[in-house]
Amino acid sequence: QSSVKVKKSVDAKKLELNRLRTELSHRKMLAQEELDKMSLEHKVQPSQKIFDQVHVDGSYEEMYASYLVALAQTAVINIDRESDYVKAQIEFENAKEMEMQLMAETVQTMYAISHLQLHTTEQLEEERKYYKGSEKNILHLIKKDKDHIDQMHEFVKHHHKAIYNLRMQRNKIASLPARHFASSGHEKQQQFLYMLDDAIKKTEEQNERALALSELYAHLIEVRERSLVTIKFILQEIENIGVWQRSNRAVTWNGIKHVIPTFILFVQTLQSVLGEYIYSWFSFSYTAYAKSISITSSLYFGLLLFCLLMLFFFMQLIIPYLYQILILQKPESYVTELLKKFAASVVGFWYYHDISLYAWACTLLLTHLYTFSTGFLVLFYVMTSVYLVYVSRTFLQHFLDFNKKADYVLLSPQYQERFAWVFSFFTVSTITILMLRKLFVLVMLYQQSEFPTILLRLYHIVVFISLIFTIDKDEVLNLLPDDSSFGRLLSGYVDQYYYFLLFSLLAFLIITDPYLGGYGGLVWYLIWNVFVSALILFGLLLVNNFIKTIGSNLFFKSDEEAVRVERFKSAKTYYGLFVAAVFVVLSVIGFVFVARVWGHLITWFQIKSVLNKGVFVYNHYLDGGQIKAASVTVLDLLKIIFITVSGVYVSKIFNRFVLQRVFVLQYVEPSLQNALTTISHYLIVTTSIMGAFIYVDLTFLVWSVLGVVALVLGWSFKDFFTDFVAYFFILIQRPLKIGDYIKINDEIMGVVRKISPRAVILRRKNSLTIVVPNSLILKESLHNWNYTKSFVAFDDITLTVPYSCDPEQVRQLIYKVLDQHPEILKMPNPIIRLDEFSERGYTFIVRAFVSSANTLQIWDIASDVRFGIVKTLGAQGIKLAEPVMNVFVKNKETLFPHSSTKDLFPEQKRDGVSGE
Known part of the structure; x- marks a missing residue:
């Protein structure tokens, strides 16, 4: 009865809209006649292109005529827009009527399915064909409606420009003196301005009607999409009943049960027929039949x-x-x-x-x-x-x-x-x-x-x-590729389970045959759905790997040695959380799509019911002392996770756009910057976690956890608090800072890379990282090469030249090498000393100074100086002294007097110096 009432209401409204449409057609005809008459009178072709630009030159009479004709055409277009709106209303009513009709037909089809009235393939195919046609028709209509919306948007966009040009033209006309409009200039100017105002108003009305029409088409699409959802639902039901229903051409179980009784009856009847036939031969019955043949x-x-x-x-x-x-x-x-x-x-x-x-x-x-x-x-x-x-x-x-x-x-x-x-x-x-x-x-x-x-x-x-x-097994094995590990593995399985696979294939053919098993639709349905599900999961796996790769580039970077290092602190932890979150999201998406493949549509209502499902229940104490049972839902847990992650990103944003700008405006030591950044990070994250628990009404849990955490931390992390206090002493006394090269003992030395509340991170020259507790920094003696911002000397370089060389020349050449090096300071002056007269020659000590900023390069600079000395001395023919040892060999026959050794072991002179 309700559908009948709706149909009557729709028919009445459509009748009224058709009457209005006829009236608009008559109005358009009159407006078109007025436009044609005005066009002939002013000898101007109807066009609205004049609205697309601002005219400042030419005859204002011609311009006025052109605008007047364009204004008349605008009136015709306005009537067209009204007619289109009425037509869209009629389409909207038709869509509502179609929706009601589809709903009624769906109910009838569901009744036929539930009462097993669609038991043949032809009936199912007829129903499927009908709904498929309806689906195709609705999709075509939706596409047309979307095209109409796009046209309306383009229309509005174009007319916004036309309105802007008309206003510019009006301002231009209003700013001109009256003498530009002939004798009655002021009156013509006012007429021109009134006409432009009317054109602006009617163009704006066109835009309003176009926007209203676009909105109506959007509502029309919503109605059609509701009908589309109904069609998809009933098509899915038809597919399911067609899949699970056995073919009507297949052998029935009742027929199989009657095979033996029927065969026994057949044998008995066959014996009777043959007996009668043999008896007829012996009784000569065929003689009479032969005589009757013409x-x-x-x-x-x-x-x-x-x-x-x-x-x-x-x-x-x-x-x-x-x-x-x-x-x-x-x-x-x-x-x-x-x-x-x-x-x-x-x-x-x-x-x-x-x-x-x-x-x-x-x-x-x-x-x-x-x-x-x-x-x-x-x-x-x-x-x-x-x-x-x-x-x-x-x-x-x-x-x-x-x-x-x-x-x-x-x-x-x-x-x-x-x-x-x-x-x-x-x-x-x-x-x-x-x-x-x-x-x-x-x-x-x-x-x-x-x-x-x-x-x-x-x-x-x-x-x-x-x-x-x-097909022979050997032929099958020959067809399989054996040039890959997968091919060899497949060949091995086929060789081992060949006959099992044959019988499985036979069973598959029997089950899928429409005349035997009759479950071909079900089997292919399962195979296809498994294939599509695997394809979806494989696609999501590729997407997951792609997102992980992008995330890896966001959280990590490659250094000069092509080693992946963190872009910021705790990047590994955040990357792990990011990967887990991506996996959960893609798993949910995959579950929804796979469920859709298998015919289970997951609606928002179902998702909402899952989100509102309680995970655990607790007792909530009210102000009056009453106890109320409350529960934490899945949505509450997701809110906690979301707020916590948001707090982490807020911390990053605060560090980048607030603290870093403060550090730029006013110089702050790197160690203090790191301390403030760390403290602000932990403070914001902790606040977000507590706020998340308070937001989901778990305030009591926050205070309980804080109390327990404070007690446990106070007892278990005494050393940590000691280091934390030492951290502030380090910040105040500043015995070291980030970038300093320090030494505590022979094993603990390196460059300060980070000063945290717990420890100081050192990096040795061999890239070994050392974590030194803050308390040890204050207890032990500390050697700091960069404590003062001045200079530092590299280790003394010792070299020996033969006595045949001029020591002053050697000294000047070493000065020259030091002077040519760009990193060696001129003040204080380098020190070159003749340290001693050794057995091999003159022994010099070279000491030079570099800026404290180059502390970490002093070993490289010293090496460069050594190379330079060797090269410069070699260019002057000066060789560095080498140790020489004379070896005397004695035996029992000869004592080898000193004078006789000259012939056997002649002394090798090296720059006039010999040594042992």
Whole structure:
């Protein structure tokens, strides 16, 4: 009744809208006549292009006429917009009526589904086709509505520019003096201004109507989408019922149960028919039947036998010739050769068994042309079964012999045995099943039974088995690729489970066959859905890996040694949280899409019910002392996580846009910057966590946790608090800062990379990181190369030159090397001392000073100086002294007097210096 009322209301409204549309058509006709009349009067073609620019030149009379005609055209366009709006309203009412009609049809279809009235494939296909057509039509209408919205938006965008130009033109006309408008200039100027105001107003009205029309089309799309949701729902139900419903052409269980009783009845009836037929022969009943045959029928029968005999002789003449052609003619291709060889084997078999085959074929033809008794036909088909089995075996032997003589061109020697088995099974099974079915149809002509259909379905199984076992395992393994690990693995599984796979394939074919199992739709539905689900999950996995790669680039960077390092503090932790969050989001998306694939639409109502489900329950104490049971929902947990993560990002934003700008405006030591950044980070994150718990009404838990945490931390982290206090002493006394090179003992030394509330992070020259507790910094002696901002000397360089060199020249050359190095300071002056007179020569000590900012480069600078000294001295022919040792060898015969050693071991002089 409600649908009837809605239909009446819609029809009444449509009638009113059609009347209004007719009225608008009449108004448009009058406005168009006025436009045409004005266009002829002023000799101006109707166009609104004049609104697209500001005119300042030319005749103002012509300009006034052009604007006047354009204004008349604007009136026509306004009526068009009104007519379009009415037309859209009519479409909206039609959409509402279609929605109600679809809802009623959906209810009827659901009733038919629930009461199993759609039990055939044709009925389901008819319903599916109807709703598919409706879906296609609605999608087409939605596309048209969206195109209308785009057109309206373009219309409004263009007319905004036109309104702007009209206002600019009005301001231009208003600023001109009256003398520009001839004798009655002021009056014409006012007319021009009034006309421009009217044009602006009507153009704005066009925009308002276009926006209203766009909004109406948006509502129209909403109604159509609701209808689309209804159609998709009922299509999904139809697909489900079609999937789970067994094919109506499949063998029924009731028919299978009656196979044995039916077969027993068939055997009994067959015995009765044969008994009556044999009795009729012995009682000479056929003599009377033969006498009743007319002479004309006898002549026709004799003529037919004569024609068949002539055909037999003709075939006797042509078959040898045909056989010779097939054997001797050279084939054009390998396929042609195979076909000709096979045809030759068939023709040759016919040639050797032509009499029996032709006699059987003629008898079969006569049984179809003339009427014979059931007993005779039964005997004929029984004998035919025996004969065809004999023929099939004989043909198989002939075919194999022919193949052997033809050098196995048709079948390989390895495949002949399998072919013989498969061919024998197929032919014997085919002859038995089909002849048994023919006999059943003859004998049980008036018996309603599913037995013949079951025999045909059994023949399908025979075909499946023959096709499957035609393929050999070795051939399958040869087809599989073995040049990859996956191919070898697949080949191994096939080799190991080949027969299991064969029987699985046979079972699959039987189940999916519409005439046997009848569950083909269900099986393919499962296969397709599993494939699509796997595809969706694989796609989401690729998206997850892509997002992880992007996130890795955001959280980490590569240093000069191509090692991934953190971009900021705790980047690894945040990256882990980011990866977990992405995984959860993609898992939810995958679950929704996979559920949709399997026909389970997850609505917002279901999601909301899951979010509002309580995770755990607690007792909430009210102000009056009452206890109220409350629960923490999944949504509350998500709120806590979201607020906590937001607090982390707020901390990052605060550090970047507030603290860093403060540090830029006013210089703050790096260590203090790090301390303030860390404290602000932990403070904001802790505040966000407490705020999240308070927001979900878990305030009592916040205070309880804070109390327990304070007590546990105070007892368990005494050392931490000691280091934390020492941290502030370090910040106040400042014995070190970030970038200083310090040494506490022989094992603890390096560059200060970070000063945290817990420890000082050092980095040794071999890139080894050392974490030093803050308390140890205050307890031990501290060597700091950068404590003062002045200079630092590298370790003394010691070198020795031979006594043959001029020491002053060597000194000046070393000064020259030091002076050329850009990092060595001129003040204080470098120190070069002649330290001692050694056994090898003059020993110099070189000491130079560099800026404290280059503390970490003093070893490299010293190395450069050594290289420079060696190069400079070498260029002057001065060699560095080398240790020389004289070795004396003694034996029992000779004591080797000192004077006699000159010939055996002559002294090697090196720049006049010798040494031991």
